[in-house]
Amino acid sequence: MSIKQITSLTNQTIKDIRALHMRKEREATKQFLAEGLKIIIDALDQGIAPQILIYGKDADHHPLLQRAIDETLKARGQVLEVTRDILEKISRKENPQMVLAVFAQRIRRLSEIDPDSHEVWVALEQVRDPGNLGTIIRTADAAAIGGVILIGDCVDPFSVETVRATMGSIFALPIVKCTREEFIADRGRWRGSVVGTLLTAKHDHRSAPYKRPTLLLMGTEQSGLTPDIANTCDLHVKIPMRGRADSLNLSVATGIMIYAACGL
Template sequence: MSVRQIASLTNPTVKAVRALHMKKEREATGLFLAEGLKIVIEALDQGRAPKMLMFGKEADHPLLDRAVRETLAARGEVIEVTREILEKIARRENPQTVIAVFEQRTTALDALDPKSASAWVALEQVRDPGNLGTVIRTADAAGCGGVILIGETVDPFSVEAVRATMGSMFALPIVRTSREAFLAWRKTWPGSVVGTLLSATHGYRDAPYKAPTLIVMGTEQSGLTPEVAAACDVNVKIPMRGRADSLNLAVATGVMIYAVTDQA
């Protein structure tokens, strides 16, 4: 296989790749978009080669040569495109000069090994893709074992979520599960299951965490559902000392992650 070129905005491949902005298309194909050479290199470092790699004529970086080489070696498609095509696919001006298409991969709950890491993160009904991507990136940075998505959450393979992970989505197992399946599986958890509640008596710094610790976070608007909150054996609160009465979900989760991992 070799590098081919596309210059037409109406090319079927361009249309198919651009369509991956839509959830229904991602679900139908099992594919997703990732923008930027950094994310592609992070994927390659984790043994994940793109199914398709597109790059602009102006792209010039030593790591691009590696991306092209390894994509072709994995029998992926490599295409040189115009800036106009990159803008159309990215749906914005000043797009990244490299865009890739990957296969979606998630992990089953039963395939996780809780004792392989001191901390794990579960998010119930998270709605904002930027928050989700930032939590995945933070969990990776702190050495967490993985991220579990409970119930009707935002698609982790949306362009916005993938962008916010900065490549960390390739480094961690990501699980998608129902509330019922999570509650059944949680009964086998060997350490602490921690939730954040405004009514909690323990502060997040001084709670009795037992590794491995599963940090369970809900939405900014309503927090955890009663069923999931009841499944937590440790409840903590992050104090609000100013006028704001809540923290951004990604910030609050980051605070919890480092409180737990610092004790490990």
């Protein structure tokens, strides 16, 4: 394979790539779009090559771009050199990144993970904000927990905005998706502490025993955990609030919980 030059916006591959801004298309193709050389190098460092690498024909001939080209071709991916116009359309920005890539999605089922393989895991029910989800994946990676489990109707972990907020951590740890019913059916495999965070809990987050493996459950930005999921917990905790604000941003709350549960 070699590098292909594309100048036409009506090229079918370019159309397919642009369609990855739509969740439906991402789910149908099991692909996603990542922007910028940094995240692509992060992926390569983790042994993951793009399916398609796209760069602007006036991109800097940085040695890292050459590495991305070489490794993409070696993995039998496509490499496309495109015009600035095409980059702008693909990225939907006036100042697009000069390098973009399409990767295969990797989503796990609950049955594919072993709770006992890590001390701490986090599950998010109905998380709505792409930036929050991306930031939580980044924190989960920094603390080296087992993975992030998405319960119910969550925002797509492979949206451009979420992927950007992960800062490369999207490739670093398992992302698991399940329905509420699947989570409840799987509950028996979690033999450590299953800890729900609720604003109404009586115990502080620091007083929990966090028996291993610990599963932290965080609810939606608006209304917290649903009763069905809250009922599966061994205990409920809250992060103390002593000012006027009665809640924290979800990614901040999850960060505080992850670090507390890890004893870090």
